[in-house]
Amino acid sequence: MTVPVVGLCETCAWVRIVTNRRGSVFYRCLRADTDPPDPSWPRFVRYPPLPVLQCPGYDRRDPLAEAERNRDEG
Numbered sequence: 001m002t003v004p005v006v007g008l009c010e011t012c013a014w015v016r017i018v019t020n021r022r023g024s025v026f027y028r029c030l031r032a033d034t035d036p037p038d039p040s041w042p043r044f045v046r047y048p049p050l051p052v053l054q055c056p057g058y059d060r061r062d063p064l065a066e067a068e069r070n071r072d073e074g
Contacts, residue, residue: 007051013061031057 009015009027016028032044035057044057 005051007053008055008058009048009050009052011061012055013059014057015061029057 006027009029012029014030016030018026018028020026026047027050029044029046029048032042032046035042035044044055048055
């Protein structure tokens, strides 16, 4: 079994893909915005090192709901 380069973020409902002007791609964890602050150890990192192989906040993205949302926005 091969592990995707991005890991769990690739199929997570809480990810936002950010691209900069130079074309670099970053995977931003939206769970980090609502994570209770703990200065000693945040559970969710805004831009986690990839690949993410385990995550307590992982929710698999629903591809059908995403397709409908993209259709409604477009």
